[in-house]
Amino acid sequence: MCATAAYRLVVIGESRADAAPQAGRPLRADAERSMRAILEAAERVLSTNPAASMEQVAEAAGVARTTIHRRFASRQALIDALADAAVAHLRAAIDQGRPETAPPLVALHEITARVLRTKISWRFALDLPAKAGSAAAEGQQDIARRCLELFARARDLGLLAAGADLEWTRRVYYALIGEALHGDGEQTDPDILAGRVVETLLHGVSPRDR
Amino acid sequence: MCATAAYRLVVIGESRADAAPQAGRPLRADAERSMRAILEAAERVLSTNPAASMEQVAEAAGVARTTIHRRFASRQALIDALADAAVAHLRAAIDQGRPETAPPLVALHEITARVLRTKISWRFALDLPAKAGSAAAEGQQDIARRCLELFARARDLGLLAAGADLEWTRRVYYALIGEALHGDGEQTDPDILAGRVVETLLHGVSPRDR
């Protein structure tokens, strides 16, 4: 799904009842492979059918159902972990767009294209409502904060209206990104989609009088 | 939820197995009341928790669970009926905005406000993917068609760019409406929200040079 992962998978307790990854002994190589296979399969299966069973996820991952239960205390724990992993990927993608240093318009294009690419692969997990206090929630908040900062920079440069409501701008931006992914195959290139998103965000659909 | 309903509820078969409303004997008054209570309760409950059980829906509707099963062959049948009813409401709301006759900008504002009002009440049902061939699907297609016609009129009047992609415009419009409803209570007046949606759709968030 994504070649490079910026995190490491670990286990803590020995008891089967609390297999939540937090801190402790690092996983053996084959276990980490399984873990990754499970998360990726869960994303694939659940994005098609959110009510899919653990059995279906296990089959798609090429492991036994019991193996999933060994790593994740419950179905919910799996989904939570999935959300955390997806947000971590998203954050990494955004970092690569240099939101704090690149010129705002360049950063906006760059980030949009990267986010679109990531969202294609983690559609289900990224649409999940983040649980309060989770790593995913923290990540989403951080992303929103940096998004607002980028827009503030853009506004200071005259790219946005001086009185623009940055929070509304952010929400519109998110909505446009979401919409760009709903296309029925007629246009899927992230760079082209990003251009359309940014153009629409800034200027809407009315004629440009200039 | 909505005071006036533009449809009538009926039953066909006697068998419990196929209680799908299509044509036949009209319902008794109390039965129609129950039917309406069930649909509205389903919307309320499922919008909070899409995985809620029939038991929870029944309790919210103030009826016994078996009563629901008497009218709807299955959980899925209930949800399908809910989707049909919601789209019927939406269509009625749009009709009242005179999309074919009013000046485009006026119609756009009017329709947006009405749609927002309807979507608040039928959030769950209207977010449902319509089943192919269902009344809901037919209604959605009709709505999309009329939306495109309205945008075409707007474009001919110079309100939209001459080369505007009307399908993309429609998708952006839908996305903005959806986003306007996600506000965290700081602004809920449909008229104000509609103004914001239309303004953003037409001109984006950049400064207006004029």
Added chain:
DNA sequence: TGAAACTGCAACAGTGGTGTAGCGGATACC
């Protein structure tokens, strides 16, 4: 190479939801 970690497999208990059935009482309708 040997211990520790990991996995598949088979089997099991528990749970919660779905859908059916019939009866007796209440309600609407003509």
Added chain:
DNA sequence: GGTATCCGCTACACCACTGTTGCAGTTTCA
């Protein structure tokens, strides 16, 4: 006022999914 319709209630069968356990065989890693 009589009849067809509707509803609540209780009870039941069924099923799919979750989560657990133990063991035997395999893989990793020091």
